[in-house]
Amino acid sequence: MSELIGMYPTWYVPQIGTAWVMGIIGTIHVLASNTSVGAAVLFALLESRSVRENKPEIMQYIKKYGMFLLVFSYIWGSVTGPGIWYSVTVASPRGISALIHNFVWAWATEWVFFTVEVIGVYALVYTIGKIDPKTHLKITWTFVVSSIATLVLIIGILSFMMWPGSQRWYLTGSVFDAFYNLNFAAQLADRGFLMLTSAAVVGSIIVAAIPKGDPLRRDVGQTVAKLGITGLGGGALSFMWYVATLPPNALVILKDRLPDWFGHVDFRVTTFVPLATTSVLIGLYLFWVYLKPQAVRVPVAVGMVAILLVAGIWPEERTRESLRKPWVVGQYMYSNQVIGRDVPGLGIQDEVPIIAKDGLLKTAAFVPADLRVITPQNQMAAGRLLAVMSCANCHSINRDGPLRPLPQLLHGTTDVAMIQGFLAGPLAHGSVPYMPKIDLPAGEQRALATFLAAVNAGTVDAEGHLIARAAPSAAPLHTAVAQAAGVQTVKTKD
Amino acid sequence: MDNASVSAMLGALQDPAGLPAPAWLFQYLNVLTWAFHIAFVNLSLGTGLLAIIAFMRRHQPAWARLSVAMTGVAKIAVSMAIVLGVAPLLFTQTIYDPSWYTSNVLSAFWVIFFIFTLGIGYTLWFVFYFKNHDVSHAAKAPDTTVWWATAALSLLLFDGFIMHVLSYQGLFPQKWMQWYAPHGVPVMNGMGIHAFELSRFAFFIVMSLTMTGVFLLGYARYFRARSDFPADYLDLAHRLGVKTAYWGVALQLATGLLWAYGLPSYMQVFTQPLFWLTLVLIVGVALYARQVPVGGSALQAYSAMAFYALMALIVSVDREALRVAYLAPYHYNLASKPHVEWGAVIWFFATFVGVGGSLVAFYTTMLWKAGKVKGLYTADGTVSRLGDIAVLINWTWMASFFAIGVWAYVRNIGFAS
Numbered sequence: 001m002s003e004l005i006g007m008y009p010t011w012y013v014p015q016i017g018t019a020w021v022m023g024i025i026g027t028i029h030v031l032a033s034n035t036s037v038g039a040a041v042l043f044a045l046l047e048s049r050s051v052r053e054n055k056p057e058i059m060q061y062i063k064k065y066g067m068f069l070l071v072f073s074y075i076w077g078s079v080t081g082p083g084i085w086y087s088v089t090v091a092s093p094r095g096i097s098a099l100i101h102n103f104v105w106a107w108a109t110e111w112v113f114f115t116v117e118v119i120g121v122y123a124l125v126y127t128i129g130k131i132d133p134k135t136h137l138k139i140t141w142t143f144v145v146s147s148i149a150t151l152v153l154i155i156g157i158l159s160f161m162m163w164p165g166s167q168r169w170y171l172t173g174s175v176f177d178a179f180y181n182l183n184f185a186a187q188l189a190d191r192g193f194l195m196l197t198s199a200a201v202v203g204s205i206i207v208a209a210i211p212k213g214d215p216l217r218r219d220v221g222q223t224v225a226k227l228g229i230t231g232l233g234g235g236a237l238s239f240m241w242y243v244a245t246l247p248p249n250a251l252v253i254l255k256d257r258l259p260d261w262f263g264h265v266d267f268r269v270t271t272f273v274p275l276a277t278t279s280v281l282i283g284l285y286l287f288w289v290y291l292k293p294q295a296v297r298v299p300v301a302v303g304m305v306a307i308l309l310v311a312g313i314w315p316e317e318r319t320r321e322s323l324r325k326p327w328v329v330g331q332y333m334y335s336n337q338v339i340g341r342d343v344p345g346l347g348i349q350d351e352v353p354i355i356a357k358d359g360l361l362k363t364a365a366f367v368p369a370d371l372r373v374i375t376p377q378n379q380m381a382a383g384r385l386l387a388v389m390s391c392a393n394c395h396s397i398n399r400d401g402p403l404r405p406l407p408q409l410l411h412g413t414t415d416v417a418m419i420q421g422f423l424a425g426p427l428a429h430g431s432v433p434y435m436p437k438i439d440l441p442a443g444e445q446r447a448l449a450t451f452l453a454a455v456n457a458g459t460v461d462a463e464g465h466l467i468a469r470a471a472p473s474a475a476p477l478h479t480a481v482a483q484a485a486g487v488q489t490v491k492t493k494d
Numbered sequence: 495m496d497n498a499s500v501s502a503m504l505g506a507l508q509d510p511a512g513l514p515a516p517a518w519l520f521q522y523l524n525v526l527t528w529a530f531h532i533a534f535v536n537l538s539l540g541t542g543l544l545a546i547i548a549f550m551r552r553h554q555p556a557w558a559r560l561s562v563a564m565t566g567v568a569k570i571a572v573s574m575a576i577v578l579g580v581a582p583l584l585f586t587q588t589i590y591d592p593s594w595y596t597s598n599v600l601s602a603f604w605v606i607f608f609i610f611t612l613g614i615g616y617t618l619w620f621v622f623y624f625k626n627h628d629v630s631h632a633a634k635a636p637d638t639t640v641w642w643a644t645a646a647l648s649l650l651l652f653d654g655f656i657m658h659v660l661s662y663q664g665l666f667p668q669k670w671m672q673w674y675a676p677h678g679v680p681v682m683n684g685m686g687i688h689a690f691e692l693s694r695f696a697f698f699i700v701m702s703l704t705m706t707g708v709f710l711l712g713y714a715r716y717f718r719a720r721s722d723f724p725a726d727y728l729d730l731a732h733r734l735g736v737k738t739a740y741w742g743v744a745l746q747l748a749t750g751l752l753w754a755y756g757l758p759s760y761m762q763v764f765t766q767p768l769f770w771l772t773l774v775l776i777v778g779v780a781l782y783a784r785q786v787p788v789g790g791s792a793l794q795a796y797s798a799m800a801f802y803a804l805m806a807l808i809v810s811v812d813r814e815a816l817r818v819a820y821l822a823p824y825h826y827n828l829a830s831k832p833h834v835e836w837g838a839v840i841w842f843f844a845t846f847v848g849v850g851g852s853l854v855a856f857y858t859t860m861l862w863k864a865g866k867v868k869g870l871y872t873a874d875g876t877v878s879r880l881g882d883i884a885v886l887i888n889w890t891w892m893a894s895f896f897a898i899g900v901w902a903y904v905r906n907i908g909f910a911s
Contacts, residue, residue, distance in 0.1 A: 004505075006510070011684045075616045075620065079612050081580075083609035089587075089594075090598050098509060101588065102511055104588045105838035108581065111581050113849070127860075132872040134873070141888075142856070145889060145891075146853065164906070166906045169906075175838045176902040180898070346833055347831070348511060349510070366674055368671070370678040
C-alpha cells in the first residue's frame with residue numbers, strides 16, 4: 001500500500017469557495033478586535049487625563065464607549081475570534097493544525113490575556129463612578145496592556161504564516177524562531193497604528209452621541225481625531241516597512257497591486273486604489289471631526305465605519321491572504337494543504353514527491369476505495385475529487401464563480417490535451433510563482449483535465465453532475481499553457 | 495474499515511509537526527480548562543432559564559429583582575463561557591487533531607452556523623438585558639420582552655448541541671469514511687449531522703440547574719452584607735437555590751445513568767471506580783446544598799460552589815477517560831511524535847500563574863469588595879497593593895516579551911534567508 005498523507009475530508013462551498021467564508025468572518029473579527037485594542041489605548045489616554053486634570057465628565061464618554069464595545073467587540077469580536085478558528089478548521093484543517101502544533105503555547109498564552117481582557121472590560125465599564133478614580137485607572141492600564149498583549153501574540157503567528165524570513169526555523173523547529181520572524185515587527189507596527197484609526201472611527205459614533213453644545217464633544221472629539229490621524233500616518237509608514245519584509249513570492253504578487261513609487265511596477269486597481277481612497281477619505285473625515293466636533297452626526301460616523309469595514313479592512317485582509325500564495329503556513333505548507341518542503345527541525349517531509357510518484361488519490365487519507373484507481377467509468381468523478389482537493393481552496397470551479405474561477409483562467413478551453421499540458425508543464429514543475437507545485441501522475445492529470453474540460457464545455461457542472469443540454473461552443477483557445485509559458489500574469493477577479 | 499486501517503489513518507492524520515510538550519500535559523490542561531468552560535456554560539444556561547421564569551412572575555417584586563439579576567449574570571457568563579472555551583478547544587486540537595478536524599469538516603455547515611447563531615443569540619440576550627436591567631421598571635415590561643430571551647436561550651442551547659455533535663462524531667473514526675462518502679461518493683457540503691447521543695448532551699445541559707442552584711446559595715449569602723437587598727428576596731434566592739440544585743442533581747442522575755447504559759459493553763462502565771466516584775459527587779452536591787442554612791456562614795454557602803466545581807472536574811475527567819476508551823481499539827497514540835520545547839512551556843506557565851494570577855486576583859478582590867458596598871468604594875490597602883502589583887507584572891511581561899524578541903530576532907537575522 002502507498003504511504004498515506006494526512007489530508008482531511010474536503011468541505012466544498014460552491015461559488016464563493018471556503019476562502020470567502022473565512023474572509024467574511026475574519027473581516028468582521030478584525031474590525032471588532034482592532035477597535036477593542038485601539039479603544040483600550042484611547043481609554044488609558046483619556047482616563048489618565050481625566051484623573052490628572054480632574055475632569056470626571058470624560059469618564060462618561062469612556063463608559064458609553066465601553067458599553068458600546070461590550071456589544072460590538074465583546075459579542076461579535078469574541079465570537080468571531082474562535083469563529084476564525086472554526087472557519088479555518090473546516091476550510092483548511094491541515095493549515096490550522098500546522099499553526100496549532102507550532103504555536104500552541106503562544107495561543108495558550110494569548111488565552112490568558114483574553115480571559116483577563118474579558119474580566120477587565122466588565123470591571124472597567126461597570127465600576128466607573130463606583131470605585132475611586134485611582135484604583136479605576138489601574139484597571140484601565142491593566143486592561144490596555146492585556147489588550148496589547150493579545151495583539152502582539154497573534155501577530156507572531158500571523159506573520160509566520162507569511163514566512164519565517166530565514167532558514168533557521170526550518171532547522172531548529174523552535175517556536176521562538178518562528179514567532180519572532182522577519183515580518184513580525186513590521187506587521188505589529190502596521191496593525192498597531194491602524195487599530196488606533198479603527199478605534200477613532202468607531203469612537204466618533206460615541207462622540208456624535210454626546211449632546212450638541214456639550215464641551216465634552218470638542219474635548220474628546222479632538223483627542224479621538226488626533227489618535228486616528230496618528231494611526232493613519234503611522235500605519236502608512238509602517239506599511240512601507242511591512243512591504244520591505246515580504247518574501248519574494250509576495251513581492252511578485254504585490255507588483256500587480258502597488259504603484260511605482262512603492263518600489264514596484266504596474267499600477268493596478270485591485271487593492272491599492274480602494275485602500276488609498278479609503279485612507280484619504282478616513283483621513284479627511286477625522287480631520288473634519290477634529291475641526292468640527294460639534295457637527296459630527298451618528299449616521300455619518302456609522303457610514304464611515306461601514307466604509308472602513310468594506311473598503312478598508314476587506315481589501316486589506318484579502319491582499320494579506322493573497323500575498324502568501326502559494327503558501328499558507330511558513331512557506332512549508334501550500335494553500336491546498338500539501339506540505340511542499342522539508343522542515344528537518346520538526347522531521348517534516350515534503351509530500352510533493354510522494355504524490356508525484358503514487359498520486360493524490362492513492363495517498364490521501366480520505367478517498368473512497370472505488371476512486372483510488374482511475375478507470376474510464378470513474379474518470380470524471382476522480383477528476384472532480386482531484387479538482388476539489390487540489391484547487392478549490394483558491395479557485396471557484398464554477399464557470400461564473402467569483403474566486404479566480406478555473407474555467408476563466410483556462411479560457412474556457414475544452415481541449416483535454418491542452419489542459420493536461422498545463423498540468424504536466426508549469427504546474428508540475430512549480431514554475432507559476434503564485435501556484436503550488438502540483439505534480440500529479442499522468443493518469444490523475446488526465447482525469448483532472450477531463451473534468452475541467454467538461455466543466456468548460458458545460459457538459460458537467462462543478463458538482464460533477466452531468467448536464468443534459470448541448471454545450472455552447474468554447475471560447476477561443478488562448479490556452480493556459482500559452483499563458484503560463486509566457487509567465488504572463490493572468491488577471492482575474494481575486 | 496478494519497481496525498488496522500483506522501489506526502493507519504489516524505496516524506497519518508496526526509500533525510507531522512508533533513507535540514511541543516509531553517502529551518499528558520495537554521491532557522491535564524484540557525481536562526482542567528474544560529471544567530472551567532462547562533461551569534460557565536452551565537451558569538449561562540441555568541441563570542438564563544431562571545431569568546425567563548422569574549420574568550414571567552415579575553409582578554412580585556422579589557421575582558422581578560431576581561429576573562434582572564439573573565439576566566445580568568447570564569450576560570457575563572456567556573462571555574466567560576466563550577473565552578474559557580478557547581483553551582480546551584486549543585488543547586483538543588493539539589492532541590486529538592484527527593478527531594476534531596475530521597468531525598468539523600464533516601459538519602462544516604453547522605460549524606459556520608454555530609458562529610453566526612452564537613453571535614445572534616448573544617446579541618438577543620443583550621437586547622433582553624437592555625429591556626430588563628432596571629429593577630424599578632422590570633414589572634412594567636411588556637410580556638413580549640421575554641421572546642428576546644427565549645430566542646436567545648434557544649439559539650445558545652442549539653449551539654451547545656452542535657458542540658456536542660462535533661465532539662461526539664470524533665469518537666468514531668471507523669465511521670468517518672462512510673459518513674464522508676456514503677456509497678463511495680464524497681458528500682462535501684458539510685450539511686450532515688452524523689452522530690449524537692441525547693442522554694450525554696442532556697447530562698451536560700441539566701448540570702446547568704445544579705450549577706445555578708449552588709450559585710444562588712453563594713449569591714444569597716454574598717448580598718447579605720448589603721442593606722439595600724431585602725431579606726425576603728435573599729431568602730427566596732436561597733430556597734430557590736436548594737430546589738434548583740435538587741432538580742439538577744436528579745436530572746443528572748437520570749440522564750447520566752441513561753448515558754452510562756448506552757456505552758459500549760467493552761468499557762464495563764459500572765465496574766469503574768471513576769463512575770462511582772462521579773455518582774457520589776453528584777449526589778453529594780444535593781446533600782451538601784440541603785444542609786446549608788438560610789443566612790448561614792459564608793464558608794457553608796460558598797463551599798457548595800466548590801463542591802460543584804469538584805464534581806465538574808471529575809465529569810471532565812470522565813469525558814477524557816471515555817475518549818481514551820473509544821479510541822483504544824485503534825491504538826491511537828497521543829504522544830507519537832514529541833518535539834518538546836520547555837522554553838515555550840515555561841513562557842505559558844509563567845504568564846498563566848504570574849499575569850493571570852495577579853490580574854485575576856486584583857480584579858476579583860476589588861470587585862468582591864466593591865460589590866459589598868453601596869455607593870462609592872475606596873480601595874483599601876490590600877486592593878491598592880494588588881493593583882500596583884498587577885500593573886507592574888503586566889508591564890514586566892511586556893518588557894520580557896520584547897527582550898526575548900530582540901534575542902530571537904537577532905539570532906534569526908544571522909541566518910541567510
